[in-house]
Amino acid sequence: MSRISTIPFGPQHPSFLEPLHLKLNLEEERVVSVELSQGYNHRGMEYAMEKDWKRDAFLSERVCGICSFHHGTTYCQTIEAIAGLQVPERALIIRTIMLELQRITSHTLTLGHIAEAVGYENLFMQFFREREEFMRLANLISGNRVHYSMNWPGGVRRDISPETAKELENKLDEMLPKLQMLDGVVRKDSTWLKRTKGIGVLTKEQATTWAVVGPVARASGIPYDVRLSGNAGYHLEGIRFEPVWREEGDCWARAMVRMDETLQSVDLIRQCLGQLRDGPLVAQFKGHPNGEGFSRNEAPRGELMYWIRAKGESKLDRVKIRTPAFVNIPPLAEMLPGCEFPDVPVIVVSVDPCVCCTDR
Amino acid sequence: MLRSTFKNLFSHPNTKRYPSVPADLPQGNRGRVEWDMKKCIWCMLCQKNCPTGAIKTDKAGKTQSVVRNRCITCGRCVEVCPTQTIFMRQQYSKPAMEPEIHIYGAEMMQWEYRVENLPILNHKKKV
Amino acid sequence: MGDLTLYALAVFLTLTAPLAVGLLMGVDRKLTARMQNRVGPPLLQPFYDLFKLLGKERRLINPSQAYFALGYLLLEGTSLVVLAAQGDLLVVFFLSGAGSLFLVLGAFSARSPFSQMGAQRELLQILAYEPVFFLIIVSIGIQEHSFISRDMSQNLIVTLPLSLIALVAVLVIKLQKSPYDIAHAHTELVSGPLVEYSGPYLATVELARWAEIAVVFGILTLFWNDPEPVAALLGKMVLVFAALFTTLVIDNVTARLTRRRMVTFTLSFGIALVAANIIWNLYLGQGVGI
Amino acid sequence: MQRARSKVPCIDKLNLSAPPLPPLGIMELGGWLLLSLIIVPMIGGAACLGLGRVLRLKAGVIVTSSLTILLGLLLFGYMTWNGLASISMTAAEVAPFSEVMLVADFALMLVFLYSGYKERSALVVLFALAQLIPLTWFEFVLSGDLQEPVIMVDFLGVMMALITSIIGSIICIYAIKYMEHDAHQPRFFAVMLLFLGVMNGAVFSNDLLWFLVFWETTTVCSYLLIRHEGTADAIRSGLRALTYTLGGGVALVFAIILLYHYSGTTLLSQLPLGNAISGLALVPIGLFALAAFTKSAQLPFQKWLLGAMVAPTPVSALLHSSTMVNLGVYLLLRLSPSFSPIPELQYAVGLVGGVSFLATSVLAIGQSSSKKVLAYSTIGNLGLIVLCAAIGTKEAIYAGMLLLLFHAISKALLFMAVGVVKHETGSEDIEPMDGLRDKMPFVTFALFVGVITLLLPPFGMFASKWMISEISANYPLFAFLLAIGFGASVVYYGKWLGRTFSAGPMRARKSAIDQPLSSYFKWTLLALMAGAVGLSFLISQVVAYLIVPYLGPLHIDVLFVSGALGMFPMFALLVVIVVSLTALALLSGSGKAEITDAYTGGEPFVFANSGAYFFSEKTAGKAIILINAIAVLLLISLFLFPAMQEVGLWAI
Amino acid sequence: MKSPWILHFDTGSCNGCDLEIWALLTPKYDVERFGMVNKANPKHADILLITGPVTKKCEERLRKLYEQTPEPKLVIACGDCASTGAPFMDCYNHNHGVNNVIPVDVFVPGCACRPEAIIDAVIIGINKWKEKAEAMETNVSHEDKIMPDDSPRSDQ
Numbered sequence A: 001m002s003r004i005s006t007i008p009f010g011p012q013h014p015s016f017l018e019p020l021h022l023k024l025n026l027e028e029e030r031v032v033s034v035e036l037s038q039g040y041n042h043r044g045m046e047y048a049m050e051k052d053w054k055r056d057a058f059l060s061e062r063v064c065g066i067c068s069f070h071h072g073t074t075y076c077q078t079i080e081a082i083a084g085l086q087v088p089e090r091a092l093i094i095r096t097i098m099l100e101l102q103r104i105t106s107h108t109l110t111l112g113h114i115a116e117a118v119g120y121e122n123l124f125m126q127f128f129r130e131r132e133e134f135m136r137l138a139n140l141i142s143g144n145r146v147h148y149s150m151n152w153p154g155g156v157r158r159d160i161s162p163e164t165a166k167e168l169e170n171k172l173d174e175m176l177p178k179l180q181m182l183d184g185v186v187r188k189d190s191t192w193l194k195r196t197k198g199i200g201v202l203t204k205e206q207a208t209t210w211a212v213v214g215p216v217a218r219a220s221g222i223p224y225d226v227r228l229s230g231n232a233g234y235h236l237e238g239i240r241f242e243p244v245w246r247e248e249g250d251c252w253a254r255a256m257v258r259m260d261e262t263l264q265s266v267d268l269i270r271q272c273l274g275q276l277r278d279g280p281l282v283a284q285f286k287g288h289p290n291g292e293g294f295s296r297n298e299a300p301r302g303e304l305m306y307w308i309r310a311k312g313e314s315k316l317d318r319v320k321i322r323t324p325a326f327v328n329i330p331p332l333a334e335m336l337p338g339c340e341f342p343d344v345p346v347i348v349v350s351v352d353p354c355v356c357c358t359d360r
Numbered sequence B: 001m002l003r004s005t006f007k008n009l010f011s012h013p014n015t016k017r018y019p020s021v022p023a024d025l026p027q028g029n030r031g032r033v034e035w036d037m038k039k040c041i042w043c044m045l046c047q048k049n050c051p052t053g054a055i056k057t058d059k060a061g062k063t064q065s066v067v068r069n070r071c072i073t074c075g076r077c078v079e080v081c082p083t084q085t086i087f088m089r090q091q092y093s094k095p096a097m098e099p100e101i102h103i104y105g106a107e108m109m110q111w112e113y114r115v116e117n118l119p120i121l122n123h124k125k126k127v
Numbered sequence C: 001m002g003d004l005t006l007y008a009l010a011v012f013l014t015l016t017a018p019l020a021v022g023l024l025m026g027v028d029r030k031l032t033a034r035m036q037n038r039v040g041p042p043l044l045q046p047f048y049d050l051f052k053l054l055g056k057e058r059r060l061i062n063p064s065q066a067y068f069a070l071g072y073l074l075l076e077g078t079s080l081v082v083l084a085a086q087g088d089l090l091v092v093f094f095l096s097g098a099g100s101l102f103l104v105l106g107a108f109s110a111r112s113p114f115s116q117m118g119a120q121r122e123l124l125q126i127l128a129y130e131p132v133f134f135l136i137i138v139s140i141g142i143q144e145h146s147f148i149s150r151d152m153s154q155n156l157i158v159t160l161p162l163s164l165i166a167l168v169a170v171l172v173i174k175l176q177k178s179p180y181d182i183a184h185a186h187t188e189l190v191s192g193p194l195v196e197y198s199g200p201y202l203a204t205v206e207l208a209r210w211a212e213i214a215v216v217f218g219i220l221t222l223f224w225n226d227p228e229p230v231a232a233l234l235g236k237m238v239l240v241f242a243a244l245f246t247t248l249v250i251d252n253v254t255a256r257l258t259r260r261r262m263v264t265f266t267l268s269f270g271i272a273l274v275a276a277n278i279i280w281n282l283y284l285g286q287g288v289g290i
Numbered sequence D: 001m002q003r004a005r006s007k008v009p010c011i012d013k014l015n016l017s018a019p020p021l022p023p024l025g026i027m028e029l030g031g032w033l034l035l036s037l038i039i040v041p042m043i044g045g046a047a048c049l050g051l052g053r054v055l056r057l058k059a060g061v062i063v064t065s066s067l068t069i070l071l072g073l074l075l076f077g078y079m080t081w082n083g084l085a086s087i088s089m090t091a092a093e094v095a096p097f098s099e100v101m102l103v104a105d106f107a108l109m110l111v112f113l114y115s116g117y118k119e120r121s122a123l124v125v126l127f128a129l130a131q132l133i134p135l136t137w138f139e140f141v142l143s144g145d146l147q148e149p150v151i152m153v154d155f156l157g158v159m160m161a162l163i164t165s166i167i168g169s170i171i172c173i174y175a176i177k178y179m180e181h182d183a184h185q186p187r188f189f190a191v192m193l194l195f196l197g198v199m200n201g202a203v204f205s206n207d208l209l210w211f212l213v214f215w216e217t218t219t220v221c222s223y224l225l226i227r228h229e230g231t232a233d234a235i236r237s238g239l240r241a242l243t244y245t246l247g248g249g250v251a252l253v254f255a256i257i258l259l260y261h262y263s264g265t266t267l268l269s270q271l272p273l274g275n276a277i278s279g280l281a282l283v284p285i286g287l288f289a290l291a292a293f294t295k296s297a298q299l300p301f302q303k304w305l306l307g308a309m310v311a312p313t314p315v316s317a318l319l320h321s322s323t324m325v326n327l328g329v330y331l332l333l334r335l336s337p338s339f340s341p342i343p344e345l346q347y348a349v350g351l352v353g354g355v356s357f358l359a360t361s362v363l364a365i366g367q368s369s370s371k372k373v374l375a376y377s378t379i380g381n382l383g384l385i386v387l388c389a390a391i392g393t394k395e396a397i398y399a400g401m402l403l404l405l406f407h408a409i410s411k412a413l414l415f416m417a418v419g420v421v422k423h424e425t426g427s428e429d430i431e432p433m434d435g436l437r438d439k440m441p442f443v444t445f446a447l448f449v450g451v452i453t454l455l456l457p458p459f460g461m462f463a464s465k466w467m468i469s470e471i472s473a474n475y476p477l478f479a480f481l482l483a484i485g486f487g488a489s490v491v492y493y494g495k496w497l498g499r500t501f502s503a504g505p506m507r508a509r510k511s512a513i514d515q516p517l518s519s520y521f522k523w524t525l526l527a528l529m530a531g532a533v534g535l536s537f538l539i540s541q542v543v544a545y546l547i548v549p550y551l552g553p554l555h556i557d558v559l560f561v562s563g564a565l566g567m568f569p570m571f572a573l574l575v576v577i578v579v580s581l582t583a584l585a586l587l588s589g590s591g592k593a594e595i596t597d598a599y600t601g602g603e604p605f606v607f608a609n610s611g612a613y614f615f616s617e618k619t620a621g622k623a624i625i626l627i628n629a630i631a632v633l634l635l636i637s638l639f640l641f642p643a644m645q646e647v648g649l650w651a652i
Numbered sequence E: 001m002k003s004p005w006i007l008h009f010d011t012g013s014c015n016g017c018d019l020e021i022w023a024l025l026t027p028k029y030d031v032e033r034f035g036m037v038n039k040a041n042p043k044h045a046d047i048l049l050i051t052g053p054v055t056k057k058c059e060e061r062l063r064k065l066y067e068q069t070p071e072p073k074l075v076i077a078c079g080d081c082a083s084t085g086a087p088f089m090d091c092y093n094h095n096h097g098v099n100n101v102i103p104v105d106v107f108v109p110g111c112a113c114r115p116e117a118i119i120d121a122v123i124i125g126i127n128k129w130k131e132k133a134e135a136m137e138t139n140v141s142h143e144d145k146i147m148p149d150d151s152p153r154s155d156q
């Protein structure tokens, strides 16, 4: 007689922020198979984005509230690609600062989220406490906490004033030791390691087969980072970084990659602040884009791509968004079977399947 | 972790005790848009550019209205307004029992608001 | 003390102990918050919760849930009565264990995934802490030559230090603290056995849980005895706070571990501690022989 | 007939003062009661075999069962009324039967030989021969004394007889419905009823040779009942049971012969006290214990009882609660004064019991068949009784007797409830019992009563568990075995019971109620439920009338919770709980509550759950091998110590 | 009411408001000061914090969660999209606000709504809670049935 229990996870569940439904077939507490169902979050955004390309600078941010700026930036980059716009250097730098700032808030969120999933409430609180500091910085620079609404095809709409830059720099100096303390915990804490090390392993082969991106790929031994080849400000002079990657491919490695990238982002923002020189903020552009364009960026969860076909009017012909979570979610079907039930939220959260951008 | 736990225990909590202390709104916070009605030239640019259709410019009735629950504080209207009629306040708009529409009239001293049957609420039928 | 005073004391203790635990839970939440650098709820928050729940609508999946909840409360209450009347510790233990079984049955009686999952884990917790708890009581019995709590006279904290440590391990599970808050694991099972309880029934279960914890704390207080009543009371209180504080610190510096680890660790660690203590007292130390 | 008063070893040891002699004449009635308790079920059984037609068979079973119950009660009433501690009959009085017994003995051996031959089981043939040859020799050596009390019953015997006669008879009545469609009804009921008589015979026998005959007859009966269904599985299990218990029989034969050799007696009442013998004289005691272990399916002999689960459920109920397995622990309780004063034997026997309790409790967690769970639980509880017998103090025997009594009632109830489920749904697995409360509320309630009376305070079983725990403070080693066992038994019963109670929203329940329960099932279940709960209420009476007459007054009284406020009776707690539960339920009016769905994260979801078993069959298999090895070592030590003592290697 | 327990459900939001709700639980805002705890279970919840414009697929789920929450209960629509669906106004697959599916008690503006605004909303809601609790006492059914699918709100 079969000893299979079927347990629902989501769409509303304490460890998932977003509506995602996992139907877990468990034998005892071991996952036998999993059925993933999505689409709870499908609003029809790509269609809505066809309505008016100017509005999309704001609408594209609403694809996702965690890496909104990455979406906005990638959208603008695509339009810029279509229209052949040259973005001023200052705008590039500001974009990069904001991208990295958002990466920090996103990574600390994910790390806190994993901590919550393993039942380490205190660690969760600590991550979110530090995250709030960065949220405040973003608020200070852009005026908003979540959707910065700073982008515009051709550049940015808000400047970083010298005072703000100073404050940002001071704050980063203040935050670095705190982040390093958390880094120590993520690296060494024994109960945390027990719950994350060796859990949910995605081997390099599997990672290649499933073509995962972002920290998930980098934790499985694939040092793939679009920032190296992307078109945001990372190629500018004076900005240097090496992609962070690890071999293990387990939950701990994914957490560790994010932790290291957080520290790296702090460093990158500092580099950018050093490169912040006077100049125009936005390249002026009249008329409507016409033609096809493609652009990508390294969002906190990996490679984000926009492809747009415009037809020289305010309406766009087609907008296609390929989000990182779109490729990162499917491997769950291979990672979850065989694991223990309590590890399910940990694995799922460590992959960080954002539904809102996948469903759009 | 043990060390930081004890440190936390004996240090002052990180909490900002809102509402006992005012909200922590940084300089340049995009709170809510408001109109300084004396300057408006009724060019309708704000209504046209608002990405969410929050603004309704009534040229005949000489009023500007904004649905607070539609505005995403993108600041686009502030940007496009040729006369700087629109400006952004630091204070965010407050929650209420119904979605609020704030109406600014040329003759009014201050904005006043009334709650209206939002057209968007019946939007569903159109789709 | 006269009979009447004793009766009054027993009744008083039975009624106030769960309330005291409620207060302790408030302290617990406050301290946890402070350890997490937060302000935390008011001290009386557990009571606010309780009263709010009492005022809510009654909802059930089926009536047996309510009966089991009541059974849980009554058994834990009876257990507390026996303890307050300074009765037999084994009876206290068995009654309290029966109460936990009723909680499990109540959780099982709702056909709900998380509730049943939680019930199974609750059983596992019982498997983990019950033997240790039992042995702690046996070790007290061996030491004092009696299981009647009235007869306790020594400072057990001196003679049974290892049992005391084992009791903290039991307390971690009973207080639903990580690393062993397996059954109520919020991020996995929402709230485990309690998922399907709501409103007044949840309040009942919560009250029963306070009584259950009161029993553990009650037994904890037996570890401190002093002929001087004031000193005894003070010592007992310090003991309770120290134990609570220890569990809180443990809670805040650990992640939740898995069920297998819980069973193997608690059983082996707890039993080994108690066994070491008994062996030391009976055979190795200058302790009392039987 | 002549009156006689026996010496009960325990009573001797515990210095019980002798009650006054009853007036002449009354004893005769007692003797007849004893004999009829043995013979009536047998005649009833024989009659059943003759009665072909179903209707008359039914009547026959009911009449015999009722008569047996009546006789059992009469015996108890008779002894209590007259204040007798025991009744006995000498060999001279029962002389006509002696020849019958002798014939029966050899007939049995031949039956065994034949079965062994037919089933191609060398082991059975070997065991049969190993009994036949020494016994034949022994019959020549033995010189019987006609004044020996061959039949004797004291209150331990009375309690056993009550269990057998009342619970056994109820099971037989229950079986009428259960075996309704069976092809071999007459044979089945004949053996069932015979079993009752034989069981009574065994507990009444004082002469070990008589005891042996009855003992071996129970083996035959159980063999026949287990293989009743005739499937390959049934035959295999039957043969296994036969092999194991027959092996125990060999031990018993040698035990009797050696006992006669070393102590010069074949009477149970004259078993030597432990502190009076040493060296090889202890070997027969060890052999008795070995025999008892096989009968009570203690480790490492548990396998036959688990296999016996293929038998129809009434058979399981009978074997587990009122006959067969009880015989083993009965023997150990009688034997207790002979080995408990010797620490080595005490620990060896006690550990077998304790390890059995621990191991079966843990193993039961991994079982998905309800009957297997019950079987493990039986072995575990018998293990507790063995532990009590090993400890051997007055309190321990007291606890053991209480345990025996209450376990029999609750276990019969549980088996019968499971039987009803099997009868109605065709399955006895735990998983399909999910939501049983919707389909069979009454049976679920019976299961619930069975489990809580077996497990929880303040019911009868609890009193004895409590007592064992109290005693275990003097035996810390045993306390460790108990600790995990208690925890584990809560787990396996909890998850089973939980499964039956699992129910969806009440509003979906309308159509689910089954056809009404057969009255045979209903009333037998009800009777046992009433018994389990009622006797828990009346536990002080049970102690006063059944146990104190055997053991004498006790120093400690576990029926009362004592505290600073003095004592308050345990069952008062029960009353308080029941009353306040109903009162509160009425007050709060759970009927008013709105019925909702289960929480499934908002998703419309069909929820399937299966229980947790925590370890796989494979792990369990490995564990069993290990545990059996430990048990075998313990058994060896039973004989090793006396042998070493004999040659002077060990001082006891 | 000093112990509002919350349930948060994302019905198609962009995560922006969801994270602001989470931020509420963390040290900086720490709503446990008011006894607010994220119970994430409708059976325990008093306040439903709903984000997102309620996509078609989430509609039924939201209704179910709402039904499972025992009275008295409050619904707070967090963010612009939960209030009016505005940020996604041209998307085809949603209901343009929570109040088109279940009755909403408090609307929080902002995209994303600030944590402070949610605290304000809870404070407003608690006043309404008292009314509801009283209504429940006197057995006057107060919005206890879910509105029919397509009925416009007429009580504006």
Ligand code: SF4
Binding pocket: none
């Ligand atoms: S297009 Fe795809 S996602 Fe959309 S409804 Fe059809 S099958 Fe479903």
Ligand code: SF4
Binding pocket: A047
């Ligand atoms: S392109 Fe076709 S499928 Fe897609 S939204 Fe338009 S009509 Fe629907």
Ligand code: SF4
Binding pocket: none
């Ligand atoms: S969507 Fe892109 S990645 Fe996927 S198959 Fe098409 S081209 Fe390849």
Ligand code: SF4
Binding pocket: none
């Ligand atoms: S690649 Fe496209 S067609 Fe294939 S499964 Fe995915 S969505 Fe469907």
Ligand code: SF4
Binding pocket: A063, A064, A065, A066, A067, A068, A071, A299, A300, A301, A323, A324, A325, A353, A354, A355, A356, A357, A358, E015
């Ligand atoms: S993966 Fe998608 S939802 Fe997640 S943060 Fe990135 S864009 Fe947002």
Ligand code: SF4
Binding pocket: B033, B049, B050, B051, B052, B053, B054, B055, B066, B070, B071, B072, B073, B074, B075, B076, B077, B078
């Ligand atoms: S700030 Fe943006 S959303 Fe708000 S009214 Fe202005 S343009 Fe519209």
Ligand code: SF4
Binding pocket: B039, B040, B041, B042, B043, B044, B045, B046, B047, B057, B080, B081, B082, B083, B084, B085, B086
């Ligand atoms: S854009 Fe400015 S000037 Fe034009 S209508 Fe709007 S408020 Fe008036």
Ligand code: SF4
Binding pocket: A062, A065, A146, A147, E013, E014, E015, E016, E017, E018, E051, E052, E078, E079, E080, E081, E082, E087, E110, E111, E112, E113
């Ligand atoms: S209101 Fe804005 S930030 Fe909030 S969920 Fe909706 S789109 Fe996201």
